[in-house]
Amino acid sequence: MVDAAIFDMDGLMFDTQHIYDEMWGSACKKLGIPLVPGLVEDTRGTIGKNMYAVIRRYYGSAVDPSKLWDENKRLTYASLEKSVPKQPGLDELLTWLGCHHVPMAVASSSERDIVRHNICTAGVERFFSDVVTGDMVKRSKPDPDIFLLAAQRLGTDPSRTLVLEDSPNGVRAGHAGGFITVMVPNVARPTTELLKLADGCCRSLFEVRDLLEEGQI
Structure with missing residues (x-):
């Protein structure tokens, strides 16, 4: 035991998890940027500096990691508001x-x-x-x-x-x-x-x- x-x-x-995954695409669309293959998989289980580092690895300086993550969270929270x-x-x-x-x-x-x-x-x-x-x-x-x-x-x-x-x-x-x-x-x-x-x-x-x-x- x-x-x-x-x-x-x-x-x-x-x-x-699939909701978070789907919302990456929605967040990218909202910000007018493409969803780069591999981003979803590599950000799973990360947060903060580690997640931002992953985002920078894929987008360089073209994307503000905090803005992209904040949009993902906003969309995800709205989806989970009533039921989990x-x-x-x-x-x-x-x-x-x-x-x-x-x-x-x-x-x-x-x-x-x-x-x-x-x-x-x-x-x-x-x-x-x-x-x-x-x-x-x-x-x-x-x-x-x-x-x-x-x-x-x-x-x-x-x-x-x-x-x-x-x-x-x-x-x-x-x-x-x-x-x-x-x-x-x-x-x-x-x-x-x-x-x-x-x-x-x-x-x-x-x-x-x-x-x-x-x-x-």
Whole structure:
């Protein structure tokens, strides 16, 4: 049995990653710039300086990264204002962990207001002891800072803490921090690299619960 569990949010808890992905195109259109192939994939799981660096890598000085990201956020928040689609098995996994007194935290690159909005709208906020967001650390995924801070606040050792992630950068961050890292793929498919880094790969959150129940995690 693990001592604690840390959840990514977009794409892992909620089926929101595709919304963020789609809004990059909408934001680019709004600002009158082309959506460069690769931008969507490389920005997943990043925030702040790391995200801006990705945007600059694709557009150079032709685009203000903060304006592009702000437009993406505005469009995304409007889309999620009334409902947040939960991933299958989320309620069941949270209930199982709660019944076994496993402390849980959310560690998301999204900003605190959207994380709070999503978990409250979905009715799952009661399960989480803490919420750690990208603006609370200097380096975003694939650096492990956000997970290390979450573990510190939960009072658990990374080697005894489960990290659940769907994104490549999140899996890299979990592995780099020495966590028990399980990938639950959503938009991004597991590559050979990711399968080597992850301690496990599950098709759904139902499968994560089953493996925990069987003592395989």
